Amino acid sequence: MLKLENVSKIYVVGGKPFYALRDVSLEIGDGEMVAVRGRSGAGKSTLLHILGALDTFERGDYWMDDVHVNELNSRQLAKIRNRKIGFVLQDFSLINHKTALYNVKAPMLFNNVPYRQMKSKAMQALCEMHMESQAKKDVVNMSGGQRQRVAIARAIVNDTPIILADEPTGNLDSSTAAEIMEIFKKLNGEGKTVVIVTHDDAVASYCHRTITISDGKIIE
Amino acid sequence: MKTFTLCLSFVKRYALSICITCLTLASGIFLLVAMVGMYQFQKYTLEVYKASDLQDAVFVMPSFFEDGTELRERSQMIQETASQMDGVSHILNYQSSIAGYGDHVTNAMYWSKEMRDNFKLQLVEGEWFSEDPTETEAVIGGAVWDGVSVGDTVTLSNGVTAKVVGIMGEHVVYPAFSSGTNDAFPASKLFNTIDTMVFLTEETIDFASLNIKNMSGNKTMFFVCFADDATQAEKDAVLLYLESEGVVRTYEDIVQDSEDALASIVTEQFPLPLFLLCITTIGILCICAVIVKRSMPDMAKYYLLGCTKARYTGILAGTMACVFSIPALLGIAAVVLSPDVVHQIFHAKYIIDAHCVLPIILYVCLLVGILILMPMLFYRKYSPVDLYRRNL
Ligand SMILES: Nc1ncnc2c1ncn2[C@@H]1O[C@H](COP(=O)(O)OP(=O)(O)OP(=O)(O)O)[C@@H](O)[C@H]1O
Ligand SMILES: [Mg+2]
Numbered sequence: 228m229l230k231l232e233n234v235s236k237i238y239v240v241g242g243k244p245f246y247a248l249r250d251v252s253l254e255i256g257d258g259e260m261v262a263v264r265g266r267s268g269a270g271k272s273t274l275l276h277i278l279g280a281l282d283t284f285e286r287g288d289y290w291m292d293d294v295h296v297n298e299l300n301s302r303q304l305a306k307i308r309n310r311k312i313g314f315v316l317q318d319f320s321l322i323n324h325k326t327a328l329y330n331v332k333a334p335m336l337f338n339n340v341p342y343r344q345m346k347s348k349a350m351q352a353l354c355e356m357h358m359e360s361q362a363k364k365d366v367v368n369m370s371g372g373q374r375q376r377v378a379i380a381r382a383i384v385n386d387t388p389i390i391l392a393d394e395p396t397g398n399l400d401s402s403t404a405a406e407i408m409e410i411f412k413k414l415n416g417e418g419k420t421v422v423i424v425t426h427d428d429a430v431a432s433y434c435h436r437t438i439t440i441s442d443g444k445i446i447e
Numbered sequence: 448m449k450t451f452t453l454c455l456s457f458v459k460r461y462a463l464s465i466c467i468t469c470l471t472l473a474s475g476i477f478l479l480v481a482m483v484g485m486y487q488f489q490k491y492t493l494e495v496y497k498a499s500d501l502q503d504a505v506f507v508m509p510s511f512f513e514d515g516t517e518l519r520e521r522s523q524m525i526q527e528t529a530s531q532m533d534g535v536s537h538i539l540n541y542q543s544s545i546a547g548y549g550d551h552v553t554n555a556m557y558w559s560k561e562m563r564d565n566f567k568l569q570l571v572e573g574e575w576f577s578e579d580p581t582e583t584e585a586v587i588g589g590a591v592w593d594g595v596s597v598g599d600t601v602t603l604s605n606g607v608t609a610k611v612v613g614i615m616g617e618h619v620v621y622p623a624f625s626s627g628t629n630d631a632f633p634a635s636k637l638f639n640t641i642d643t644m645v646f647l648t649e650e651t652i653d654f655a656s657l658n659i660k661n662m663s664g665n666k667t668m669f670f671v672c673f674a675d676d677a678t679q680a681e682k683d684a685v686l687l688y689l690e691s692e693g694v695v696r697t698y699e700d701i702v703q704d705s706e707d708a709l710a711s712i713v714t715e716q717f718p719l720p721l722f723l724l725c726i727t728t729i730g731i732l733c734i735c736a737v738i739v740k741r742s743m744p745d746m747a748k749y750y751l752l753g754c755t756k757a758r759y760t761g762i763l764a765g766t767m768a769c770v771f772s773i774p775a776l777l778g779i780a781a782v783v784l785s786p787d788v789v790h791q792i793f794h795a796k797y798i799i800d801a802h803c804v805l806p807i808i809l810y811v812c813l814l815v816g817i818l819i820l821m822p823m824l825f826y827r828k829y830s831p832v833d834l835y836r837r838n839l
Contacts, residue, residue: 281751282832301755309753320748320835324460335449337753342448381752 229255229278229389229420234287236273236443247273248284249443255422257388260415262434263424270443271424272393278422279312279391280304309337313382317394320378321366327353327377328362334385352380356410372403379410383419390414392423396430408433453749454766457742461734468730469774475723476778480807481789482716484782484797489635489712491620491798493705496634499566502698504539504672505686506624506632509693522667525692529671532688534681537561539670540624546645547604551591554641555603556621557649565672566622568646573597573613576648583607583651588615589643601645606657609647618798619644624668632696633708640796728814732821735767739822743834750831760826764819771818775811779804 236248247270255261255278263271276282277289280296289296291307299307313334314320321330331349340348353359356376366374375395382390392411396404404427412433415421423430431437439447458465507529509522526538541562546555558566563576568586576584585601595601595611602608623639671689673682689695696704746759782789783799790796 276832279751281835282830301757305750305753305755305758308751314751316751320751322456322745322748325456329456333749334752336453337449337749342452 228257228290228292229253229422230290231277232288232290234277234284234289236270236277236282237285246443248277248440250287251440251443251445252287253438253445255420257420258415258418259436260411260421260434261423262431262437263422263440264426264431264437265440269440271440273443274440275391275393275422275424279314280307281314305337309334309385311387311389313379313385313387313390315375315378315382315390315392315395317397321374321381323367324365326363326365327358327369327380330366330377331380331384334381338385340385349380349384352384353377355383356380371398372406375399375403375407376410379407379414383414388418389420390422392421394424394426396425396427401429404430450762453762454769457738457763457766458770460741461738464730464734465770468727468734469771471723471727472731472771473774473778473781475720475727476775476807476811477781478720479717479724480779480782480799480803481793481797482712482720483803483807484789484799485716485793485795486709486712487798487800487803488620488638488640488796489633489705489709491618492634492638493702493709495566495568495620496637496701496705498569501565501670501672503675503677504565504670504698505689506637506668506670506696506701507689507693508668508695518667521692522669525689526669529685529689532681532685534673534677535685536672536674536677539565539672541622542649544605546607548591548601548645551643553589553591553603553643553645555605555607556644556646557652558646559649561672563646563648565670568621569616570613571616573611575613577612580648580651583609584612584648585609586613586615586646587611587644588619588621589641591643592645603645607647607652609645615644617800620798621646624670631704631707632694632701633705634701635705635708635796637701638796640798724810731771731814732817735771735818735821738767739763739825742822743826743829746826747831747835751835756826756831760822763822767818767821768815772811772815775807775814779807 231251231253234248234251235246238245238247251274263274265271273282277284280291280299291311294307296304296307308314322333325333328346328349331352332345335345335348350359350362353362356379358373358376358380361369361373361377366377369377378395390411395411396407399407408430411421411423421434423434425431437447438445507525509518509525511518526540529535530538539562541556541558543554543556546553567575570586573586575586587595587601592601592614595614597611597614599611600608601611619641620638621641621644622637624637671685673685686695742763746756749759750756783804786797786799
C-alpha cells in the first residue's frame with residue numbers, strides 16, 4: 228500500500244516558493260490500477276517521482292507498506308526503487324546505445340540476482356513481452372512500441388509489486404497504445420499495483436480509479 | 448562482475464580512442480622513465496668521476512693499426528713505454544674474474560693500490576679500503592651479498608678470503624673502461640652497471656697459489672696518471688706520444704663531454720616523451736570529459752533502476768582512474784622490471800630508482816586525482832531527477 232499524507236513539493240523559482248504539489252494526501256491499495264490525470268504542468272510527473280522514491284519532498288509523510296519513506300537514506304531509497312518499483316516512462320528511459328537484453332538486465336546489476344542468472348531472467352521477461360527475437364538489437368534502432376515493450380520487460384524483470392508509468396503511451400499510435408495497455412492490465416491481473424499518468428481517456432478507461440490533479444492539488 | 452559490467456559499459460563506446468591514449472601514455476611514460484634513468488646514470492657517473500682522484504690523469508684508447516699486432520699486445524707496449532716516460536707516475540688498469548659466492552656467481556675485481564686511490568666509488572656503509580691492508584679487503588655490491596655486513600669475512604669459490612670493509616649502494620656502478628668512440632667520451636662510457644660485484648685488494652692475494660680461472664679485465668684501455676711534480680713540458684711529451692698511438696681524453700675533456708651528454712639528454716631526449724605525455728594528458732582529459740558528460744543522462748536511468756548517484760559517480764570515477772593508471776604503471780614497470788629490453792632498445796646504461804620513478808608516480812596520482820574529481824564536480828550540481836527532466 229502506498230500512502231501520502233499532506234505531501235508538498237516546493238521549488239524555489241526566482242526566490243519565491245513554487246508548489247509543484249500542495250498538501251497531497253492519497254492512498255493506493257495493493258493490486259489497484261490507478262490513473263493520474265491533469266493538465267500539463269499540474270504535477271503528475273512530480274507525484275509519480277515521489278511515489279517512485281525518485282524525488283524528495285519538502286513536507287508531509289510517505290508510507291510504503293510499513294516503511295516510512297521520509298526516513299530512508301539514499302541507499303535505502305535506491306533499494307526500494309530496485310526491489311519494489313518498476314518504472315515505465317514516456318521517453319522509455321532506456322539506455323540508448325545498449326541492446327534490449329542489456330537494458331532488461333540492468334536492474335539486476337543492483338540487487339543480488341546471481342550474475343549467471345541475469346541473462347536467463349532478462350530473456351524470460353523479454354519473452355513475456357514477445358521481444359525475445361529483438362534481444363540483441365540496440366534500443367535506438369527500435370520502434371516506439373518495441374521500446375516500450377523493452378521498458379516494460381525491464382520494469383517486471385525484478386518482479387516488483389508496483390509498476391509506475393508516466394505517459395507510457397504518449398509517443399505511440401492508438402493501436403500500439405492499446406496493446407501496451409493490455410499488457411498493463413495483464414500485469415495488474417497478476418497482482419501488481421499499477422499507477423499510470425496519462426492524458427488519454429482511453430488509457431484511463433483501463434483503470435479502476437482516476438486521480439485528477441490541478442495545480443499541485445488533488446481535486447477528485 | 449556486475450560492477451565490472453557497469454565499468455565496461457562506460458568505456459566500451461570509446462574503446463578505440465582509449466586504447467590509443469593508453470598506448471601513448473604507456474610509451475610516453477616508458478620513454479620518460481628510461482630517459483630519466485639514462486640521465487641519472489650520466490649524472491651519477493660524472494659525480495663518481497669528479498669525486499675520484501683523476502684530475503691529473505688522461506684516458507687512452509689505443510687505435511687499431513693494421514700491422515698484425517693484436518690490440519692488446521700493442522696496448523701493453525704503449526703502457527710500458529708510457530710508464531717509463533718522465534712525469535708519469537703510474538698506469539691505471541685492472542683485472543677481473545668470475546667467482547662463485549655460495550650458490551651465486553659474482554664478478555671479482557682485483558684492484559691495485561693505485562686503482563683504489565684514484566677511483567673512489569660511493570658506499571652506503573663502511574669505508575673505501577684501508578691505506579695499507581694487511582689482509583685481503585673487499586668492497587661488495589649487489590643483492591647477492593644480502594645479509595653480509597661490514598666486518599664479516601667472505602670466502603669466494605676461487606679460494607680468496609676477504610674481510611668486508613665497505614658496501615656499495617643500490618647501484619653497482621664500476622669503472623669498466625669499456626666502450627669508447629672517437630668523438631665524445633663522457634664519464635658514462637667509463638663506467639658500467641652490473642648486478643653484483645666484489646672489489647678486492649690485489650696485492651694481498653697470492654695469485655700463484657690460487658685457482659683463479661678465466662682471468663680477464665681490460666687490457667686495451669687505460670689511464671695514465673701524471674706524477675705530482677711533473678712539468679708541463681713532460682706532460683706535453685707524454686700526451687704527444689699517446690696521441691700518436693690512439694685517442695687521448697683529459698679530465699677536462701671527459702667532464703666537458705659528460706656535461707654535453709647531460710645537456711643533450713635534456714634538450715634532445717626529454718622533449719619527445721614530454722610532448723607525448725602532454726598530448727596524452729590532454730587527450731585523456733578530453734576523453735574523460737566526454738565520457739563523464741555523455742554518461743550523465745545514463746546516471747538518471749541507472750538511478751531509476753536502483754543505483755545511487757554516489758555509487759554511479761564512484762564507479763565511473765574508478766573506471767577512468769583504473770583504465771588510465773594501469774598503462775601508466777605498466778610503462779613504469781616495463782622499465783623497472785625488464786632492464787635488458789630497455790638496454791636493447793636504447794643501447795645505453797641507466798639507473799632507475801625512487802628519484803626517477805617518484806615524479807612520474809606523482810604525475811599519475813595527479814592524473815588519477817583529476818579523473819576522480821571530474822565526475823564528482825560535473826555531477827554535483829545535478830540531481831538525477833533534474834537530469835531525467837532535462838532529457839525529456
Ligand atoms: N526543477 C524544477 N524547478 C522549478 N519548477 C519545476 C521543476 N521541475 C518541475 N517544475 C514545475 O513543477 C510543475 C509540475 O511539473 P510536472 O512535470 O509534474 O508536470 P506534469 O503534470 O507532469 O506535466 P506534463 O503533463 O506536461 O508532463 C510544473 O509547473 C513544472 O514547471
Ligand atoms: Mg509529466
